[in-house]
Amino acid sequence: DADAASEFLKKVAEIDADRIGIAGHSEGGMIAPLVSMWQNEGLGASDPESAAVSFLVLLAAPAQRGAEVLVWQTGELMRAEGVSEEAIAAVLVAHTAVMNAVIDKQPAAELRAAMETLIRTQVDATGTVMDEASLQSTLNAAIAGMQDKWMTTFITYDPIRAIQRCRVPVYAIAGDKDLQVDGRANLALISRATGDAGLRAQVRLYNGLNHLFQPCKTGSVSEYAEIETTFDATALNDMVAWVVKTCIELKPRAARTPPPLPAEGDAAVSESAKSAPTGQLQAIPLEVKPKAP
Numbered sequence: 001d002a003d004a005a006s007e008f009l010k011k012v013a014e015i016d017a018d019r020i021g022i023a024g025h026s027e028g029g030m031i032a033p034l035v036s037m038w039q040n041e042g043l044g045a046s047d048p049e050s051a052a053v054s055f056l057v058l059l060a061a062p063a064q065r066g067a068e069v070l071v072w073q074t075g076e077l078m079r080a081e082g083v084s085e086e087a088i089a090a091v092l093v094a095h096t097a098v099m100n101a102v103i104d105k106q107p108a109a110e111l112r113a114a115m116e117t118l119i120r121t122q123v124d125a126t127g128t129v130m131d132e133a134s135l136q137s138t139l140n141a142a143i144a145g146m147q148d149k150w151m152t153t154f155i156t157y158d159p160i161r162a163i164q165r166c167r168v169p170v171y172a173i174a175g176d177k178d179l180q181v182d183g184r185a186n187l188a189l190i191s192r193a194t195g196d197a198g199l200r201a202q203v204r205l206y207n208g209l210n211h212l213f214q215p216c217k218t219g220s221v222s223e224y225a226e227i228e229t230t231f232d233a234t235a236l237n238d239m240v241a242w243v244v245k246t247c248i249e250l251k252p253r254a255a256r257t258p259p260p261l262p263a264e265g266d267a268a269v270s271e272s273a274k275s276a277p278t279g280q281l282q283a284i285p286l287e288v289k290p291k292a293p
Contacts, residue, residue: 002028002035006052019247021055021168023239026181026211029061029172030159036166055246057239058172060181060211063163063189066154067099069181076179078125080220087125094118102146102155115142163190164197169250171202171242173235175209177219202242206235 002022010017024032036053062069074095078088094117101111116139123130130138145151163170172190174183187203194201210216213235214227 002031003038006035006039010052016247017052018252019054019250020052021057021243021246022053023057023059024061025059026061027154029058030154030157030162032056032058032061033159033162033166033170036168037162040165040167053166053168054250055169055243056166056171057243058170058190059213059239060174060178060183061159061172061186061190062181063159063186063193064182065156065158066151067103067156070155071095071099072182073180076182076219077221080179080218081126081222083125091118091121091125094121098146099155102152108143111146112139112143115139115146160189160193163193164199167197167199169200169246170194171239171246173204173206173213173239175206175211175213175219175235177208177216178211179219179221180211204235204238206232209235 002024006020006022009015009020022032022035024030032053033056036056039053064072071092075088075092078091079085083091094114097114098111098118100106101114106114119135119139119142122128123135170190172187174181174187176183183205187205191201191203206213208215209232210219210223210227211221212224213231214224214229215232216223216227
């Protein structure tokens with residue numbers, strides 16, 4: 001859809017086809033580099049000679065696999081709700097087992113067993129009252145969600161390769177109170193990947209902002225609807241300023257010389273890949289960082 005949208009905009013007379021970009025938030029921030037890579041490598045709707053996307057804005061975008069994102073997210077959100085560290089550690093071990101069942105394409109019975117363990121562990125950790133019928137209903141829904149094609153892709157997909165191969169300027173930001181995507185860790189991966197690939201990039205971590213770039217107290221999802229600010233003005237103005245500056249500085253597409261694509265297996269690629277997980281997740285250690293006072 002994003003590829004087709006950028007292709008459509010390229011054909012609108014009032015729009016400068018050489019200055020079209022894509023901004024993606026959260027999972028959308030995984031899609032944006034993928035679209036750019038597709039276009040530049042001739043896999044999208046746009047042909048490589050006239051690819052529509054000229055820059056990317058990545059908002060709270062994962063550079064880790066979805067499996068890492070989801071396990072980290074679970075722990076942080078539970079911590080924000082005051083769940084004990086011992087209980088969180090048990091949930092993370094169970095959640096890691098579910099992710100590995102998906103990654104390893106384990107039989108349905110094993111995935112179901114791992115998911116049931118996770119749900120029962122979460123119920124115990126949070127003190128939720130749930131009868132057996134409700135638990136089984138929750139389990140069935142969770143299994144269906146985990147077997148969804150997009151969820152499977154999200155869990156196993158490694159965004160690093162697409163980020164390295166997008167060949168356009170990148171602006172990536174996150175909030176340090178984001179409890180859904182680890183802003184500091186993922187911005188570090190994006191910075192390394194774009195640097196290895198020789199791309200022009202800027203990354204910024206904003207203090208006190210949550211996953212939606214709202215000023216917040218804890219970053220908990222339960223705060224979102226209570227915060228009047230839709231998107232922090234400073235972060236928004238900085239983003240607009242970068243886009244305007246980038247569009248002014250962009251040469252006509254025919255005159256551009258993008259950095260060469262890193263070859264598969266190049267040192268630059270493998271260096272970034274050291275921080276990009278492959279294979280099974282490691283078991284989550286019990287020594288989880290303490291909750292901030």
